[in-house]
Structure formats: C-alpha cells, structure tokens
Amino acid sequence: MSGKVLENILTPQLEELREKGLYNIIDTLEGPNGPVVKIGGKEVINMSSNNYLGLANDERLVQAAIDATKQYGVGAGAVRTINGTMTIHEELEKKIAEFKHTEAAIAFQSGFNCNMGAISAVMTKKDAILSDELNHASIIDGCRLSGAKIIRVKHQDMDDLWRAAKEAVESGAYEKIMYITDGVFSMDGDVAKLPEIVEIAETFGLLTYVDDAHGSGVMGNGAGTVKHFGLSDKIDFQIGTLSKAIGVVGGYVAGTRQLIDWLKVRARPFLFSTAMTPGSAAACIKAIDILMDSTERVDRLWENARYLKEGLKKIGFNTGQSETPITPCIIGEETVTQEFSRRLIEEGVYAKAITYPTVPKGTGRVRNMPTAGHTKEMLDQVLAVYQKVGEALSVI
Numbered sequence: 001m002s003g004k005v006l007e008n009i010l011t012p013q014l015e016e017l018r019e020k021g022l023y024n025i026i027d028t029l030e031g032p033n034g035p036v037v038k039i040g041g042k043e044v045i046n047m048s049s050n051n052y053l054g055l056a057n058d059e060r061l062v063q064a065a066i067d068a069t070k071q072y073g074v075g076a077g078a079v080r081t082i083n084g085t086m087t088i089h090e091e092l093e094k095k096i097a098e099f100k101h102t103e104a105a106i107a108f109q110s111g112f113n114c115n116m117g118a119i120s121a122v123m124t125k126k127d128a129i130l131s132d133e134l135n136h137a138s139i140i141d142g143c144r145l146s147g148a149k150i151i152r153v154k155h156q157d158m159d160d161l162w163r164a165a166k167e168a169v170e171s172g173a174y175e176k177i178m179y180i181t182d183g184v185f186s187m188d189g190d191v192a193k194l195p196e197i198v199e200i201a202e203t204f205g206l207l208t209y210v211d212d213a214h215g216s217g218v219m220g221n222g223a224g225t226v227k228h229f230g231l232s233d234k235i236d237f238q239i240g241t242l243s244k245a246i247g248v249v250g251g252y253v254a255g256t257r258q259l260i261d262w263l264k265v266r267a268r269p270f271l272f273s274t275a276m277t278p279g280s281a282a283a284c285i286k287a288i289d290i291l292m293d294s295t296e297r298v299d300r301l302w303e304n305a306r307y308l309k310e311g312l313k314k315i316g317f318n319t320g321q322s323e324t325p326i327t328p329c330i331i332g333e334e335t336v337t338q339e340f341s342r343r344l345i346e347e348g349v350y351a352k353a354i355t356y357p358t359v360p361k362g363t364g365r366v367r368n369m370p371t372a373g374h375t376k377e378m379l380d381q382v383l384a385v386y387q388k389v390g391e392a393l394s395v396i
C-alpha cells in the first residue's frame, strides 16, 4: 500500500517537471573524466568538468591510490573518531595545512559535508549568519542546519554587507555574527572581495568563512583565493574541496589548531560518517605535492582560459565578468540557450546550458570550464564550433 502512496505523490511532480522540460537527463561518461569524454559512444571535447588541473586521471595520483589501497585496504572501516583515522588521513591533514598556510586542517568526505559540519559546529540559534545571496547550496543548507538567523546579503555588494553587519550588531540580538562567502562564484567566475570583507569583519567583529571550492588549485598559484589576497591569517574558516582542482574526492577546513580541535569533537559528518578511503587520501596528498612543487599546471589552466575567453570575445560572444577560468557564454533566452548547448554537443563540444532558476531569467548561458588538460587544438576546435552554432542560431 505504501508504494502506492509514494507513487501518487511523485507521479504528478515528475510529470510536471518533464512537461516543462525541467527534468534533467544525466549523461553517462563511458570512461575517465578527461579533456575528451565518451558519451553515447561518441567522443566530445569536455568543457563541463571541475577537473581544472587535469588531475582526476593523472597517472601519479592513480598509482598513489593503488599503493595506499594495497597498504591500507579499500575502506577506512569506521568513522574517524572510532577507529577510522589512519596514518594516511593525518598525513593528508598536515599536507593541507601546509598548502593553505594555516596551523591545522581537518578532512571530510566531501566539500558538501564540510559546510554541513563546520557551520553548525560553531554557530547556534543565538547567532546570525550574513550570507552572500549566490552562495553554494551546501552553504545554504549548512547555515539552515545551524539554526542561526540567516541574513541574505546582496551579491558582492560591500555597502549592503556593511549595512547588514551594522544592523545585526546594533540589534544586540546575537551572540556571534559570521559572514560566509564563496571564494570564487561558480556561475559567473567572479572573486570574493576579501580585502574589503576583512575590513568590514574587523570593524564589526564578524567571524569570516570562505568556501574556496572553485578557488583552491586555481587562485593564488594554486593555494587559493585567501592566499591570493595574502589574508591567510585573517580568515577564520577556509573551506576547500578535494574533488575539483585536486581531482579526487573529499573536502577540508583549514584554520587555527583550536578551530580544528573543536571540529574534531563537534562536526557531525566527521563524527558520524565513515572516513574517506585511504586510496582517495593518498591521491589527494600526491595532488597537493604536485601543486606545491610547480605552478606549471595552474599556469597552463590560466593560459588556456585566457585563450578561450579572447577567442570567444573575438567571435562576438559575451563572456560576462569572469575573473577566473570559469568562462560563461551568455546567450540570454532560456530556450535558445538550451538549443545552443544541444547543438554544441552534436558538433562535438560538451558544454552545459545553465538557465533560470540557477541564474537570473534572461541570462541563460553555456558555461565553459577550460582545464590544464586541454590542448590548443582542442580549444581551436571549440571556438570553430561556437562560431558555427552561434551563426546558425543568429546569436552572434
């Protein structure tokens, strides 16, 4: 009987989504997530990954994962606090702290889990969180979980942040106030104005929390957006993911020894979810070693991004205000944007349409994620296809 109840609830909702063309059909990759991927038996140039440095299928990382798997096994066997903490996890955390120039770090199973764990470990219903309106879904959920009052701040609007911080302090209603922002915003590729944020935070005594999922491995010669601005000792929480530029899976919080000690006893995904696999931890260590050893991959990423952006502009596309390798191609109308992306894929370029409600109405875009793994030839091919499809749909 209960199956019927669920069916009655889900059937109309699924039908509605499908009718509106909002039901996302997931494409399956028939091989590794590289600069070229195979989908439906066809090879296409991949402009949709977060594999910024091409490390996701780097031989050295693969070997490190194999070696650690042989040494430690495929699973950690328990949550970290029971007996899932292995030498390799501690080694990873030491490496992250060194990489982020902080006293300590704690690793989680994902970036999403970091935000679930870290925000609610520190903030309570007696507190307020000022949150940029375009912050990532995991930040929004983490804030909700904490029970703190959530005060949305206009995107990257420092006057609004000043006003909201002043109002929150003067209300006298909160024990603590925190400001949370993405380091790099994933839809537009703009960078958080950290020097101004730190100034405002110091004026009003705010805690500061930067989720640098798209900045780590990309900004600051790889060390991230906070390092880029030289503010490593001014930001209380530095969150990063190990699944984008680092190429593996997992996430971390970097900060003071005291903060990390606290998270180890209060962050619920750390306490109640099994540790990341030893193979993943080892691959992450290898990736950070490669990053700290040389800026070659980061340099190549930026060079490729510059080449793609200039090429698209030259053809006549609007690439928005991105300050990072994230390269949106703003098409405008939602249905045209969807059609544009479909045609790109037909022509061998895999770049996904992002439309309302993920971005404001009328600003539909195809988002391109160039990586260090793309060759000039691939990017030239991407540009040729953009020109062809752009002309065919009268977008340029």
Ligand SMILES: *Cc1c(COP(=O)(O)O)cnc(C)c1O
Pocket: 110, 111, 112, 113, 136, 138, 139, 182, 186, 211, 212, 213, 214, 241, 242, 243, 244, 249, 250, 251
């Ligand atoms: C991608 C992303 C996450 C989630 O990271 P995962 O490691 O994939 O869970 C969290 N925060 C931001 C800002 C992100 O862009």
